[in-house]
Amino acid sequence: MSPLPGPGGLSGYAEHFREPDGYLDFGRFGPPSADVVETTAVLSGRAAHATAGTVDELMGYELRARRAAARLLGVTGAGGVDQVALLPNTSTGLFHAAFGLPHGTVLVPAHEFPSNLYPWRRAAALGRVRPVPLAPDGLRRITPDLVRAALTTETVAVALAAVDFRTGFRADLAGIREVIGPDRLLVVDAIQGLGATEQPWTAADLLVTGGQKWLRAGWSTGFLYASERALERLEPALTGWTGVEDAGLFDDREHPPADGALRFSLTNANPIAAGALARALELVEQAGITRITGHIRQRTAELIDTVRSVGGLVRSPTAEHERAGIVSFSVPRTGTATVAEALAAHGVTATVRQDEIRLCAHASTTLTTVDLVHKALHSLSR
Structure with missing residues (x-):
């Protein structure tokens, strides 16, 4: 696999970006680095001049991006990469969570960004999980104590943003993980925090993020992390043909879901987007x-x-x-x-x-x- 464009000597993270002074809209979109722009152009150029090995070469960038994502999350064991799958956006991962839980109620902050509301509503309409609104405290925070008070015997999961999109409040993921106990899943939308904050990301059972904001990887980039508990309890309700064992064997049989997070794959990832995400994550890693x-x-x-x-x-x-x-x-x-x-x-x-x-x-x-x-x-x- 040919190397992606690199930054050379890394003397400063900011030197890789070109947005003008005055840009303060990163919560909506983070302009990608010159490295990501060049990577996208290089890989698009390779696709435009495709030869016998081009498709396989480009598809290899998915694994490179998954490895970089696992390192950013601190999932560095031998099987860490198997707990990560690429997604084109946050919403896709939240729909996997909503349709993968077959019963019970899910606590969802009442004022969450809509991407963390509609999947639960759609799942409820089909008779699966039922969302229960969780009202914030007087300071518009979702705290461990507030979550503890709202738990019932029917609660099977808590789904919330790591960082509130309105206020920037950073949730206590470790504290919430502790109060919900081992019998419930913690689903985390990390898009407003990953790349901008340091948090115990693997406190989440299912973590989903898009790469177009603080990771600065451009649109249609993102990934999912699934804990062993999530892999055990979430049904692969939306698994596609690339999320099964022996996906390349076309024998007209239904194959069982793949091991690890790859079971949440619907179809092939965009390899150019995967390359862009890999470069953005590696730049974060190099800068620290x-x-x-x-x-x-x-x-x-x-x-x-x-x-x-x-x-x-x-x-x-x-x-x-x-x-x-x-x-x-x-x-x-x-x-x-x-x-x-x-x-x-x-x-x-x-x-x-x-x-x-x-x-x-x-x-x-x-x-x-x-x-x-x-x-x-x-x-x-x-």
Whole structure:
């Protein structure tokens, strides 16, 4: 297999990115690195000039991406890669979870992102699991104590985001894992945290993520991690032809599900997307997730201070152990549209919601970007 383009001497993670100063919309989309862009172009070029070995060569990047994902999660044993399967998005993995649980109730935060709501509703409509809304506390947090209080004998799983998409609150995955006990599954949507925070990811029984946000791998990239407990209890209800044993043997028989997480495969992964994901994950590995998260924490703290300097109301957690890279805020007596216009006028790209603004900083976010936010918000008082 030919090597993918590499960064050469890694002198700084930020040097691999090209987004302009002012970009703070990583919770929605993380512009991919120059490495990922080049990888996509190289692999597309190979596909365009296909020879006898091209398809097999390209398909090999799926394993490379799975290995990189396993290392990022800390699943480094001999069978670690077998617990990872590639997915094109988070929703596909959540549908596997919803249709794989055949009975009982699932606790789901009431204000989750819709991708973690619709799969459970669809499964309930077909008589499988039933979602039970889990209301957050007064600070809009889902805590272990809150989960413990909501558990019943019918609860078979808890499904939640590792990082809340609105506030950036970082769930205590280890604490929730402990309170639900060994007889229930923990399903985690990691898309707003993986690549931006360090968490005990394998506390989850089923972890799903897309790669287009904080991992910066581009659209149609992502993966699933399944614990042994998840593999034992989830029915392979949505398993496709590539998720079975001897998938390449076309003998008109139904084959049993594959061992490990590959049983959650529906069809062949896009090998070009797999190559892009592999390169993005390897870049995170080379830079070091601790370095990346440290920079994100610093910029997030600076953005919080900037918002407060104009009297803004920060709705994200301010305690460092509870927050990720998201800062949601509003400015009292100033409409959201007015704040958004000021930010845009100063070259700041943010997520604009009906009643709040969301700023998301990454490791490539410059101090100049923070200064642009400062100027934009202070212009409101003039």
